[in-house]
Amino acid sequence: MTEHPTAPETPAHTPLRSVLYMPSSNERALEKAKSLPCDGLILDLEDAVAPDAKPAAREAAAAAVASGEYGRRTVTIRVNGLGTEWHDADLAAAAQAGPAGVVVPKVGSAAEVRALVAALEKAGAPDHTRLWAMVETPQAILDVREIAAASDRLAVLVMGTNDLVKELYAEHVPGRVPLLTSLSLSLLAARAAGVAILDGVYNDVKDADGFLAECRQGRELGFDGKTLIHPGQVEGANTAFAPSPEAVEDARGVLQAWEDGRGSGVVTYRGKMVENLHVESATRTLRIHEAITALQ
Ligand SMILES: CC(C)(COP(=O)(O)OP(=O)(O)OC[C@H]1O[C@@H](n2cnc3c(N)ncnc32)[C@H](O)[C@@H]1OP(=O)(O)O)[C@@H](O)C(=O)NCCC(=O)NCCSC(=O)C[C@H](O)C(=O)O
């Protein structure tokens, strides 16, 4: 295969098209997840777990990570937020379990990111355990540029659209106009800092059409993938956040046209102008496609 010209690094080298939350207190869900074709899992200790169930859920999440039974899936643990009575014990247990990521809800500032990274390191988190910061408050949106760039250990921003809608006194509506400013600012911050970014969840697990429309919107905006709440959402997200067969064919065509016109600053492919920046985009598309193909 042709050596690809320089391309911007893909923030997430590992596909994160479909990242499924599950309550760590739900044994059936933890079991079921071993056979689901999702790219990632968030073993939740926060909103989906009742206060009484939190200590047992913490143990179950750590045991799930240690089991190594989730194959190629990127496994993370969502701890309770800073300032809650569960946070320190959750963070210590997660750091010791060593998942791919520790997801922290309601991160509010760059200083909090640095404190979380210091706490993970103090608790003995291995190098591969990265911080995933949830962006879900007005304060976080206003500071998202600094949050995204606060630490090399921060690998992913995760939109918390339920909390955002609540905090903004907004409403969940098709097209998500009330959230577009927050989504776009967070995307800008993620791309400027070179970290991955995941879209928020779609609450109506029975509304397949609405879910698919929101996946398409997330992809068009630039998100790397979507967080999910139900197994029935995995396939739609996998398709929406993967390059389509047409996009892969076009990317190959663009690279071929560029090679055929070697030395020209500009060529055309199927009647459209191709410059170096289009070659970089095509190269990125093929990298993502190859990474997804390698999962199968
Ligand atoms: C939404 C649900 C409560 C629905 O549950 P249920 O009615 O049990 O669904 P089904 O009967 O259709 O389930 C069929 C089988 O699939 C398994 N299942 C269900 N959900 C999951 C899951 N998330 N992961 C893995 N497996 C799952 C069931 O166990 C059934 O299995 P089986 O019987 O063996 O066939 C439920 O889907 C659910 O709890 N979802 C996750 C909720 C959650 O984690 N919420 C917190 C994260 S969302 C959030 O907080 C976002 C953010 O912070 C924000 O602010 O936006």
Ligand SMILES: [Mg+2]
């Ligand atoms: Mg939330």
